Amino acid sequence: AQRVTQPEKLLSVFKGAPVELKCNYSYSGSPELFWYVQYSRQRLQLLLRHISRESIKGFTADLNKGETSFHLKKPFAQEEDSAMYYCALSWQGGSEKLVFGKGTKLTVNP
Amino acid sequence: EPEVTQTPSHQVTQMGQEVILRCVPISNHLYFYWYRQILGQKVEFLVSFYNNEISEKSEIFDDQFSVERPDGSNFTLKIRSTKLEDSAMYFCASSDLGQNTGELFFGEGSRLTVL
Numbered sequence: 198a199q200r201v202t203q204p205e206k207l208l209s210v211f212k213g214a215p216v217e218l219k220c221n222y223s224y225s226g227s228p229e230l231f232w233y234v235q236y237s238r239q240r241l242q243l244l245l246r247h248i249s250r251e252s253i254k255g256f257t258a259d260l261n262k263g264e265t266s267f268h269l270k271k272p273f274a275q276e277e278d279s280a281m282y283y284c285a286l287s288w289q290g291g292s293e294k295l296v297f298g299k300g301t302k303l304t305v306n307p
Numbered sequence: 308e309p310e311v312t313q314t315p316s317h318q319v320t321q322m323g324q325e326v327i328l329r330c331v332p333i334s335n336h337l338y339f340y341w342y343r344q345i346l347g348q349k350v351e352f353l354v355s356f357y358n359n360e361i362s363e364k365s366e367i368f369d370d371q372f373s374v375e376r377p378d379g380s381n382f383t384l385k386i387r388s389t390k391l392e393d394s395a396m397y398f399c400a401s402s403d404l405g406q407n408t409g410e411l412f413f414g415e416g417s418r419l420t421v422l
Contacts, residue, residue, distance in 0.1 A: 239415075240311075240413045241350070241413040242413065243410045283349075283350065294352035294363060294365065295342075295352060297350040298349060299348065299349045
């Protein structure tokens with residue numbers, strides 16, 4: 198079965214420090230991986246997807262099929278990055294569902 | 308910027324009562340979804356809807372659940388006889404291309420509390 202694991206429930210860093218939010222997945226085929234973010238009192242929204250290979254708000258994520266990982270990274274964290282981050286997986290082949298990880302709450306301290 | 312809207316934001320109901328959660332997806336989107344998140348747990352897929360029918364549903368989406376698009380704008384989730392374990396945040400989402408390639412746009416959620 199498809200599964201997404203985010204090992205850290207909470208992550209706290211200081212402003213300007215690098216941050217890495219871990220995501221591992223379990224799926225034997227060709228996955229589509231996403232990071233969604235939920236800022237305080239806001240709705241869940243897409244941050245980035247691996248297929249577009251883009252950097253959004255300074256965040257990047259590389260799909261590593263060998264390690265089945267899709268870690269989210271930012272070299273210099275900002276206070277406004279504080280939010281709940283969810284890694285999510287979908288796949289080609291007719292399924293319509295996104296499988297989410299449990300989420301990591303990132304706090305960036307001043 | 309167009310947004311998915313959900314009503315009510317919070318509903319409290321007695322066990323066994325029927326509940327209808329309403330959603331207005333983004334107007335030109337074709338794919339509609341319901342997800343739920345029990346407090347402290349992960350966001351879980353319930354059902355997807357395309358071309359006026361259910362395209363996929365999870366094992367959570369049993370006979371107590373139904374979805375409907377009664378007109379051109381609303382997308383509703385009905386729970387016929389609520390149970391305590393139905394207490395959760397329910398998220399509606401819509402997409403123009405489907406979630407494999409497109410972005411899901413989520414509503415702010417409807418919090419359901421079953422007493």
